[in-house]
Amino acid sequence: xxxxxxxxxxxxxxxxxxxxxxxxxxxxxxxxxxxxxxxxxxxxxxxxxxxxxxxxxxxxxxxxxxxxxxxxxxxxxxxxxxxxxxxxxxxxxxxxxxxxxxxxxxxxxxxxxxxxxxxxxxxxxxxxxxxxxxxxxxxxxxxxxxxxxxxxxxxxxxxxxxxxxxxxxxxxxxxxxxxxxxxxxxxxxxxxxxxxxxxxxxxxxxxxxxxxxxxxxxxxxxxxxxxxxxxxxxxxxxxxxxxxxxxxxxxxxxxxxxxxxxxxxxxxxxxxxxxxxxxxxxxxxxxxxxxxxxxxxxxxxxxxxxxxxxxxxxxxxxxxxxxxxxxxxxxxxxxxxxxxxxxxxxxxxxxxxxxxxxxxxxxxxxxxxxxxxxxxxxxxxxxxxxxxxxxxxxxxxxxxxxxxxxxxxxxxx
Amino acid sequence: xxxxxxxxxxxxxxxxxxxxxxxxxxxxxxxxxxxxxxxxxxxxxxxxxxxxxxxxxxxxxxxxxxxxxxxxxxxxxxxxxxxxxxxxxxxxxxxxxxxxxxxxxxxxxxxxxxxxxxxxxxxxxxxxxxxxxxxxxxxxxxxxxxxxxxxxxxxxxxxxxxxxxxxxxxxxxxxxxxxxxxxxxxxxxxxxxxxxxxxxxxxxxxxxxxxxxxxxxxxxxxxxxxxxxxxxxxxxxxxxxxxxxxxxxxxxxxxxxxxxxxxxxxxxxxxxxxxxxxxxxxxxxxxxxxxxxxxxxxxxxxxxxxxxxxxxxxxxxxxxxxxxxxxxxxxxxxxxxxxxxxxxxxxxxxxxxxxxxxxxxxxxxxxxxxxxxxxxxxxxxxxxxxxxxxxxxxxxxxxxxxxxxxxxxxxxx
Numbered sequence: 001x002x003x004x005x006x007x008x009x010x011x012x013x014x015x016x017x018x019x020x021x022x023x024x025x026x027x028x029x030x031x032x033x034x035x036x037x038x039x040x041x042x043x044x045x046x047x048x049x050x051x052x053x054x055x056x057x058x059x060x061x062x063x064x065x066x067x068x069x070x071x072x073x074x075x076x077x078x079x080x081x082x083x084x085x086x087x088x089x090x091x092x093x094x095x096x097x098x099x100x101x102x103x104x105x106x107x108x109x110x111x112x113x114x115x116x117x118x119x120x121x122x123x124x125x126x127x128x129x130x131x132x133x134x135x136x137x138x139x140x141x142x143x144x145x146x147x148x149x150x151x152x153x154x155x156x157x158x159x160x161x162x163x164x165x166x167x168x169x170x171x172x173x174x175x176x177x178x179x180x181x182x183x184x185x186x187x188x189x190x191x192x193x194x195x196x197x198x199x200x201x202x203x204x205x206x207x208x209x210x211x212x213x214x215x216x217x218x219x220x221x222x223x224x225x226x227x228x229x230x231x232x233x234x235x236x237x238x239x240x241x242x243x244x245x246x247x248x249x250x251x252x253x254x255x256x257x258x259x260x261x262x263x264x265x266x267x268x269x270x271x272x273x274x275x276x277x278x279x280x281x282x283x284x285x286x287x288x289x290x291x292x293x294x295x296x297x298x299x300x301x302x303x304x305x306x307x308x309x310x311x312x313x314x315x316x317x318x319x320x321x322x323x324x325x326x327x328x329x330x331x332x333x334x335x336x337x338x339x340x341x342x343x344x345x346x347x348x349x350x351x352x353x354x355x356x357x358x359x360x361x362x363x364x365x366x367x368x369x370x371x372x373x374x375x376x377x378x379x380x381x382x383x384x385x386x387x388x389x390x391x392x393x394x395x396x397x398x399x400x401x402x403x404x405x406x407x408x409x410x411x412x413x
Numbered sequence: 414x415x416x417x418x419x420x421x422x423x424x425x426x427x428x429x430x431x432x433x434x435x436x437x438x439x440x441x442x443x444x445x446x447x448x449x450x451x452x453x454x455x456x457x458x459x460x461x462x463x464x465x466x467x468x469x470x471x472x473x474x475x476x477x478x479x480x481x482x483x484x485x486x487x488x489x490x491x492x493x494x495x496x497x498x499x500x501x502x503x504x505x506x507x508x509x510x511x512x513x514x515x516x517x518x519x520x521x522x523x524x525x526x527x528x529x530x531x532x533x534x535x536x537x538x539x540x541x542x543x544x545x546x547x548x549x550x551x552x553x554x555x556x557x558x559x560x561x562x563x564x565x566x567x568x569x570x571x572x573x574x575x576x577x578x579x580x581x582x583x584x585x586x587x588x589x590x591x592x593x594x595x596x597x598x599x600x601x602x603x604x605x606x607x608x609x610x611x612x613x614x615x616x617x618x619x620x621x622x623x624x625x626x627x628x629x630x631x632x633x634x635x636x637x638x639x640x641x642x643x644x645x646x647x648x649x650x651x652x653x654x655x656x657x658x659x660x661x662x663x664x665x666x667x668x669x670x671x672x673x674x675x676x677x678x679x680x681x682x683x684x685x686x687x688x689x690x691x692x693x694x695x696x697x698x699x700x701x702x703x704x705x706x707x708x709x710x711x712x713x714x715x716x717x718x719x720x721x722x723x724x725x726x727x728x729x730x731x732x733x734x735x736x737x738x739x740x741x742x743x744x745x746x747x748x749x750x751x752x753x754x755x756x757x758x759x760x761x762x763x764x765x766x767x768x769x770x771x772x773x774x775x776x777x778x779x780x781x782x783x784x785x786x787x788x789x790x791x792x793x794x795x796x797x798x799x800x801x802x803x804x805x806x807x808x809x810x811x812x813x814x815x816x817x818x819x820x821x822x823x824x825x826x
Contacts, residue, residue, distance in 0.1 A: 013743075013767075013769075016769075017766065017767070097788065099786070099787075099788055103777060103781065103786075105787055105788070110769075112799055112800075113799050191623075195799050195800070196799070196800060210604075210627065211627065214623065214624065216629055216630075216798070216800045217629075234822070236822075237821075237822040240822065240824055241822065241824060243824075244824035244825060245824075248824070248825055330426075352817050353430065354426075354430070356426075356429075356523075356815075357815065358815060358816065359815070359816045359818060360815060360816070360817055360818070361817075361818040361819075361820065362817070362818070362819050362820060363819070363820040363821050363822055363823070364516060364818055364819075364820030364821075364822070364823040364824070365823065365824045365825050367824075367825040368516065368818060368820075368823070368825055373512070373516075373825065374512075374518055374816070375510065375512055375518070385629070386525055386526050386608050386609070386813045387525070387608070387609060387629045387800065387801045387813070388800045388801040390813050390814055390815060390816075391815070391816050400799045400800070400803050401803055402769075402770065402771060402772070402773060402803060402804070403771065403772045403773070403787070403803075403804050404765050404773055404774075404775070405772060405773070405774040405775070405777055405781060406774075406775050406776070406777075407774065407775060407776040407777030407781075408650075408776050408777075409647070409650040409653065409654065409776055409777070410776070410777040410778065410781070411653055411654060411656075411657035411658075411661070411777070411778045411780075412657060412661055412778050412780040412781055412786065
């Protein structure tokens with residue numbers, strides 16, 4: 001582990017000054033290698049899947065995330081190409097000004113440093129995280145879930161092939177060489193060689209990382225996202241948005257978990273909206289008022305308001321107007337993404353100002369919470385923390401800055 | 414402690430939406446109260462000083478930092494006035510763009526949250542940190558060194574007077590109500606109510622905080638700053654800069670600790686430059702080459718290169734040109750502030766690019782490493798970490814952002 005850290009630190013010095021051209025060449029060559037070596041990657045993945053099935057207790061959803069196919073390999077390859085096409089953030093002059101004493105001060109974007117990514121058994125994260133970190137100039141140490149050990153290494157080999165062709169250090173992307181869980185603990189203490197830890201996975205993994213890490217963590221906790229249908233909502237928009245926010249993909253972090261409805265429109269809005277959701281396969285859990293308007297709803301308990309279902313389940317509450325909705329969201333939500341549906345601009349402004357979330361939306365689906373949808377090209381996750389990066393973490397958020405101070409002999413009085 | 418945290422969290426909701434006018438009124442009223450109540454503050458401070466002297470083992474420097482006088486109270490008051498005069502960062506639109514689907518995305522600056530400041534026995538930090546946090550919209554929980562308990566409370570009272578007059582919650586600034594050291598440990602675990610910890614003080618305090626904290630830390634470790642006199646240096650500038658960087662105030666974090674000299678100019682530069690430093694009262698510790706040119710120097714040991722003296726002591730090394738200087742700085746420095754003196758723009762560019770420090774300077778003193786000198790008005794410290802803020806941490810660095818996504822009914826395909 002210490003060797004990995006030292007190698008990454010060494011690679012950081014080279015990669016920080018690599019040209020955009022070299023970095024993009026590495027990304028494109030890696031994409032080509034992923035495509036060319038599909039068969040070998042699928043074979044390594046088949047080994048992972050077989051071992052995991054043999055071990056016994058993996059769920060169908062777990063096996064689905066673990067399993068690669070041609071489409072998923074193609075998605076990794078085209079993801080690397082997308083990242084290659086993004087502007088290089090390194091070297092950008094973010095601000096520049098002069099002082100009365102003649103000093104010129106320039107704030108310049110530079111790579112963040114060595115990044116540690118800890119993730120679960122999703123082999124595609126190897127390429128996604130590796131590509132983003134490389135583009136931003138950061139060597140990365142990956143710690144994949146042990147079940148995808150073989151596939152992650154198969155993907156790694158193609159990334160390294162790209163690095164080699166572009167004459168960049170192969171140690172820019174490394175994988176922790178052991179499946180031993182203790183390696184995670186060790187990694188979280190490597191304050192000298194890792195600058196930031198990015199955990200990607202379920203709540204328990206992320207909570208463990210936050211608890212144990214001595215290295216700063218870019219955290220992405222749960223996404224308990226809300227849609228609030230205001231009294232001034234266009235009901236057709238509200239219904240369409242609620243349906244999309246929940247059912248487009250119920251398992252992503254930007255999916256709505258709770259629908260809040262202004263009491264003033266509950267009678268007109270709820271029955272049809274909930275029927276449409278139910279018809280799409282969604283289970284409805286409502287508060288008392290909701291159940292009086294839509295008797296098919298199960299009773300929601302207090303725990304429902306702070307539950308991330310990641311599934312076709314929705315909790316529904318009738319609230320007493322805008323302020324009540326904001327209070328509910330700030331209390332039970334996870335500061336991820338929340339949406340108001342309203343045609344009342346004054347109400348929208350209050351909601352946008354007072355909901356304390358990374359992303360606050362007016363008249364659109366919460367499922368737009370995504371780096372790609374924001375125009376960032378790709379993301380390593382969505383930060384629900386407040387420090388450094390909030391919301392989608394793309395290439396730009398994987399950088400920091402330094403100050404250049406340019407003088408001609410100034411000394412401080 | 415839990416009550417403090419809950420009160421701060423509650424105050425955050427109000428303060429985040431307070432007008433610039435109200436915040437500035439609070440700052441100005443607090444400044445006026447500090448001036449008006451000088452006598453009471455000095456009395457509280459005298460009590461602290463007497464108790465500390467009685468306890469016995471405080472050094473002269475420690476007592477100096479603890480002791481307030483009229484000038485220091487005036488400095489606190491005018492510091493608050495400076496902060497009141499700064500632009501309000503909250504609400505600033507940092508970026509705005511549209512997506513092909515018509516969504517409009519806006520990145521808006523918002524307060525960082527509740528800030529915990531842990532500091533040593535310097536009562537003025539109460540006003541400095543309190544004022545900066547208030548301006549940026551962040552409630553603050555202060556944990557002063559136990560020796561300045563009375564004076565910190567005396568200053569707190571005047572800040573609260575200002576808040577009250579401006580109709581803002583007095584709980585915007587709070588002090589941990591106990592001198593018990595265990596309170597620090599408890600504070601570092603309050604992940605629900607404190608968003609970021611800012612330690613201000615010596616290395617041991619900061620290392621303890623980094624070790625123990627479950628809350629993200631804006632860290633300011635030591636300042637092992639270098640001046641490198643290049644072969645293309647204007648020797649007069651180099652001498653003037655070295656003298657200022659070391660001796661203007663040897664005890665600040667931006668003071669030079671090591672002078673590196675290009676072998677190509679060592680003979681012409683070192684004897685006169687070191688004589689000038691010695692005449693100003695500086696102890697010189699040199700490597701072998703330095704001592705051959707300036708025999709009065711003591712012998713530097715390996716430990717000297719990574720020592721922050723914070724005193725009138727300087728280590729001096731002759732290096733084999735630019736790359737050697739850069740390698741020395743990246744290896745032994747603390748990524749704080751480093752300066753090159755050269756008239757060779759190509760050499761300067763390489764130095765500015767490759768020295769991995771928060772602040773890299775050409776032809777000026779390292780003592781400019783200061784938020785005020787950068788034009789930020791004031792600072793809570795200088796971050797040597799890479800995450801969130803690097804370099805001086807002023808009002809702007811005490812904020813984060815949120816995204817507003819404005820649609821007219823968009824759903825994600």
